Structures are given as structure tokens and as C-alpha cells.
Amino acid sequence: MRERLVRRWAREYGLPVLAMAGLIVLWEAVCRSARIPVWLLPSPVAIARDTWQWADRIPGHLWVTFYEIIGGFAVAVLVGVPIAVAIVYSPLLRRVVYPILLVVQSVPKVALAPLFLIWVGYGPRSNILVAAIVAFFPMVVNTATGLESVEPELLQLTDSLQASPLQVFWKVRLPWALPYIFSGMKVAMSLSVIGAVVGEFVGSDKGLGYLILTASSNMNTAIVFGVMLVLSALGIVVFWAVCVAEALVCPWYLPPQGERR
Amino acid sequence: MIAVRDVSKIFTTRAGDTVVAIENVTLDVGADEFVTIVGASGCGKSTLLKLIGGLIAPTTGQILLRGALVTRPSRDTGMVFQNPVLLPWRSVRDNILFPIEILGWPLREYRTEADRLIGLVGLRGFEHSIPRELSGGMQQRVSICRALIHDPPLLLMDEPFGALDAMTREELGMELLSVWSERRKTVVFVTHSIPEAILLADRVVVMASRPGRIVTSVAIALPRPRALEMEFQKEFEEYSKIIRSAIAAARTRVS
Numbered sequence: 001m002r003e004r005l006v007r008r009w010a011r012e013y014g015l016p017v018l019a020m021a022g023l024i025v026l027w028e029a030v031c032r033s034a035r036i037p038v039w040l041l042p043s044p045v046a047i048a049r050d051t052w053q054w055a056d057r058i059p060g061h062l063w064v065t066f067y068e069i070i071g072g073f074a075v076a077v078l079v080g081v082p083i084a085v086a087i088v089y090s091p092l093l094r095r096v097v098y099p100i101l102l103v104v105q106s107v108p109k110v111a112l113a114p115l116f117l118i119w120v121g122y123g124p125r126s127n128i129l130v131a132a133i134v135a136f137f138p139m140v141v142n143t144a145t146g147l148e149s150v151e152p153e154l155l156q157l158t159d160s161l162q163a164s165p166l167q168v169f170w171k172v173r174l175p176w177a178l179p180y181i182f183s184g185m186k187v188a189m190s191l192s193v194i195g196a197v198v199g200e201f202v203g204s205d206k207g208l209g210y211l212i213l214t215a216s217s218n219m220n221t222a223i224v225f226g227v228m229l230v231l232s233a234l235g236i237v238v239f240w241a242v243c244v245a246e247a248l249v250c251p252w253y254l255p256p257q258g259e260r261r
Numbered sequence: 262m263i264a265v266r267d268v269s270k271i272f273t274t275r276a277g278d279t280v281v282a283i284e285n286v287t288l289d290v291g292a293d294e295f296v297t298i299v300g301a302s303g304c305g306k307s308t309l310l311k312l313i314g315g316l317i318a319p320t321t322g323q324i325l326l327r328g329a330l331v332t333r334p335s336r337d338t339g340m341v342f343q344n345p346v347l348l349p350w351r352s353v354r355d356n357i358l359f360p361i362e363i364l365g366w367p368l369r370e371y372r373t374e375a376d377r378l379i380g381l382v383g384l385r386g387f388e389h390s391i392p393r394e395l396s397g398g399m400q401q402r403v404s405i406c407r408a409l410i411h412d413p414p415l416l417l418m419d420e421p422f423g424a425l426d427a428m429t430r431e432e433l434g435m436e437l438l439s440v441w442s443e444r445r446k447t448v449v450f451v452t453h454s455i456p457e458a459i460l461l462a463d464r465v466v467v468m469a470s471r472p473g474r475i476v477t478s479v480a481i482a483l484p485r486p487r488a489l490e491m492e493f494q495k496e497f498e499e500y501s502k503i504i505r506s507a508i509a510a511a512r513t514r515v516s
Contacts, residue, residue, distance in 0.1 A: 153342040156316050160334040161363045171362070175350050252350040252391050 042222035051226025057211075058230060064206040065231070068124050068196035069189075069238055072131020076188050079132070080139030081181065085169075087140070088147040101140065109134045109195070113202040124206065127199030134195035135188035142187070146180025147173050179253040182246040189242050193235045208234070262415065262447045263290040263313055268322035270308055282308040283473035285322075288466060292414075293445040297458035298466045299504065301512075305473025306451045307419050313449060314338055314417050326415070336364065339408030341421040345400035347392040347407075353379065354388045357406045364411060371410060378406040381443075382436055398429035405437065409444070416441075418450040422457065430454075431489055434461055438487055459500045460487055467504055469511030477507045 024044050030036070031043035038046050051058075083101075087094045112133060116126040150173055158168050200209025208231045215223035246253070265288040272280045283305035290296050298306045311317045312324055315334040324331040339360075347356045357375045361368055379388055382402040392400055401421060408416060422430040434457060441448060452458050458465045465479045481500060483491055491497050 151344070151346050153344060153346045154348075156311075156314075156334075156342075157340055157346065157360075158363065159316060160314060160336070160338055160340050161360050162334060162336055163363045167363055171359075172348070175348070178350075250350065252393065 039219045039221050042225060047222045047225045047229075050220070050222035051229075054223055054226070058208075058227070061206055061208050061211045061227075062230060062234065064124060065196055065200065065208040066234060066238075068127045068131055068199065068207065069192045069234070071124075071128035072135055072195055073185075073189050073192040073238075075128065075132035076135035076139050076192065077185065080136050080184070080188075081143050084140045084143035084147065087144050088173075101137065104133075105137045110198050110202075113199055116199070117203045122203050122205075124204070127196050127204060127207070130199035130202075131192040131195030134198075135192040138187040138191065139181075139184045142180045142184025143177060146177025146184075149180065150176045175250075178250045179246075182242065182250065185242045185246075186239060189239050190235065193231075193238065197231065262292040262294070262327060263288070263449070264325040264328075265289070265309070265313065266323050266325070268309075268312060268319045268324060270305070270312060270317070271320045281472040283312075286473070286475055288475060288478075290447055290449060293447055295441065295448045295450070295461060295463045296466060297450045297452055297462040297464075298468060299452055299455055299458040299508075300468030300473075301470055301508070302453060303473075304468040304470035306468050308473065309468075310417050310419050310449060310451050314340060335415075336411070337413050338415045338417055339411070339413040341401075341405055341408045341416070341418040343420040343423045345392070345397070345404040347400055347403055349392050352389045352391055353384060353395070353403050356392070356403055357410050359407060360411045366411070375406070375410060378409060378440075381440055382406060398425050398433060401425060401433060402436070405433075405440070409440065412444065412446075414446050416446050416448045416450075418448065420451050420453065423453070430457070435487075435489065437461070438485075442486060455501055455504050456492055456497075458504070459483075459497060460489070460491065465500070465504060467507045467511075469508065476511045477503075479503055479507075 028043045028045060031041060031046075036043075042050070083097065087097055109130070113126070113130045116129045120126045120129060154172060154176075155168070158172060163171075196207070197209035197212075200207040201213055204210045208227050211227045212224050212231075215221075215227065265286055268286045269284045270282045272282055274280060286305075286309060288309075298309065300306050308317070312319055313326075313331070315324075315326075315331045315338075318332070326335060326337070348359065351359065354372070354375050357378060358368055358371060361371045376385075376388065379385055382405065384399060384402055384406075387395065387399065392403070395403070401424075405421070408418075422433050425433065438461060450458075450461060459481055462481050465481060467476045467478065468474065469476045479500060483494075483496060
């Protein structure tokens, strides 16, 4: 039984893991044989060694970036969902708010980061704001799409039962939109990671983005790579957290095992 | 029960053109009568059903439900659509209890009624399943139970078996009849299947298109309870012939 499980795992993941390992070995080999200077392209071993030496400094910065990401994400969700609701329920608001959103969306949001620096000052708060504004748009669009995708017959049914608008919202529209909201959250979370790091690039003395910036200005390329890896791991973890939340909140949405495409 | 008086419905398209969905339709449906409306697609039979349900307003004419003018949807109607449109996050039982929840009636009292209906349509054991775990036919059974749970005197069904395979379709038709015989109510049932229309109905109303109108109405005198084998009886074939020729005649008149 256990042996079969191992074999299945090997068949499923064996090749990609092997390819990845091969690539790392190749990288190491090229760096050593071609004597590429460590500031240009550090070898995997050098990255691991140097990063390990910085290990005590990383957690503090990791924590700052983590809460900037979560803060930006939370603001995007808490502001984006109500705006989407307002847009769906009020044609007037839709006509007023939608063009504004489109204009805001078309501004390269990275360019807003220096502006936030002026408005709310240096530090995590302005980075949260950058993360939030980057993550906010997909939240609004996905939520609005979800609320509007309710099947018309279902609304005819609630009509015929003379359901109140609140009943329709809580019992039909919002749960119906949940899978859409979660797919918006997945995009928002990924964008929030980008926003937080961009914010840190522009102005911060904490966080993984700041760490990358300092390391690169010291030509400490191995650390740049190492922190980048930590950052990717963080990105994967927060994304995965949204996926887990989705599976818990709307289990009905996942196709049953064996039918998964 | 239902009185449709000289009703027309004209839709305006986005381009500003007007489309006459139905014109000068007059129809009376008695209490506890099972009426099927048959016709080709585009003849306005679904529009007529929506008008009776109060989901849309007539352009001219009026519709009375038990003597009262229909101006908005009534809680006295149960609705079944071509698609089951169940709430995907709710179990079978909770989907059936959905109208009770909306109406604010005591849920606990209706739980036994929900389970009784579940048994009646052969879904015992699936009370806690969610829609995606059910076949299309099973889902439609749930949606019929949902329409019946608050025991409305009027049941409006818009091609409820249209998306099902022929065998499931016949099976569900017979189940619907047995539910109906046990708890009589007025049924208006839209279909494009002539045999289905005859087998279920006390009366078949034939509609034609451009403009949507009632061509004829055929009382079905087959004894109840109905059985699938009746399709091979002579009377059944007679009815079928009458309805078919009425549809054909309406078609030639247009072209």
C-alpha cells in the first residue's frame, strides 16, 4: 500500500523534481567551470551559504512584508466587495464609479507609490496602500461579475416568492458570487505581493523588498537571489492560504475527485 | 382559476423595433385543471406563462387569478423552469425548503413535508446530497419538489422536461401526475412535445407563432390515472393528429 503510494507520487512528481534538481546542478557546474564571479551570477551553493549567514536578519523583514501583503489584500477585499455590491445594485453608481475605476486602473500603479509616500509617509502604511490599490481592481470586477451571474430563472423564483432584496442578496446573490470572489482574491493576493515589494522599493527601511534593494546596491547578488526565493515562498504560502479558504468556504464549487480536469 | 382576457405582449428590442410576442390571447383555466400549452419555439408560450405568473406585465388586456387582477408575482404559484436552477451550495432538502425560508414559515414543520416529497419522487437517501452530485433528472425532481413545498394552488411549468432524455422525461411526467393526483392543483405546463402534452393534460392548448396566438384547444378525455401505454391507443393517436394538423394549418397560413 505504502509502496504503491510512493510509486504513484514518483510517477506524478518524479520528472519535474528531477528536472529541477538537474537544472540546479547544471547551474552550479556552469558557475564553477566558467568561474563566473559571484557578484554576477552566484552559484546555488553560494546563494545557500550567504543567505544562511543572513538568516537571523531575514525573519524581521519577512514579517513586515507579510503584514503589508495581508494588509493590502484585506483593504482591497474590504473596499472592493462593497463597491462591487454598490455598482451591481445601483445603475447610477455604476455610471459614476465605473469610469473613475477605469481611469484609476489605467494609471500604472507603480507610479502612484511616490505619491503615497508624500501622503501617508514613509513605511509599511504607504506600502499597504500600494498593495491595496494594485489588488483592488480585480476584486471589484470579479465580485461584480459574480453577483450578476445569478441565473435569471432563480431571480424569477425569488420574485414569485416575493423575497425581499436583502433575502435575495444574502441567500442567493452573495453565496452565488463566492467562487467569483475567491478567484478575485487569488489574483488580488498575487498582486498584493507585487504591490508590497514595489512599495518597499520606492521607500522603506524594512521588508524583503528593502533587503533586496540594499543587497543589490552592495553587489551582494547571492543575497538578492536568496531573498527572492524567500519572497517567492511567501507568495506561494499566502496564495495557497486563499485556496484553502476557498475549499473550506465553498466546497460545493470544487469538482468531485476523479472528475477534476 | 386563471382568466387571460384578450392579452397582447409587445416587446421592444434594443434597436427600437417592436416584436409582438403574443396577440389577443384569451384563455380560461379551471381550478385543479391540468392544461398543457404546446407549440413551436417562438410562439410565445413561455411569455404567456410569465404573464400568468405576474413576472411580466401585459401590454394590453388583463389577467385574473381567482378573480383578482395579476399585477405582480403571487406566492400562490410554484414555478418550474427548463433548468433546475438549484442553489449549488444547498443540500437537496435545503433546496426544497428554500421557499419556506423565504416566506418565513416554520422550517421545522416543513421538514417532514420536504422528506415526504423527496420520497414521492424517489430521491430518498439523497436528502443531504448537493446538486452537482445528482443527475439532470434528479435535479429536476428536486426543483419540482421545491415548487410544491409551500403547496401553491397554481403550478407553472416552463418546459420542465425539455433538457432531459426521452426516458427520464416519461418517467418524470408520470411522477408529476402521481404527485398531482395526490394533491390537486391547477397546472399550466408548457412543452413542445405533443405526446407529452396529451399524456399529461386535461386540455391541450395549441399555439402558433408570428404573432403568438392560440389556435385551438383540445380537451383530452383519456381516463386517469394515465399510463405510458396509452400512447398506443386509438384515441391518443386521434388527439395527436388533431393537434398536429392544427399546427400545420397555422404554419401554412403564415407562409
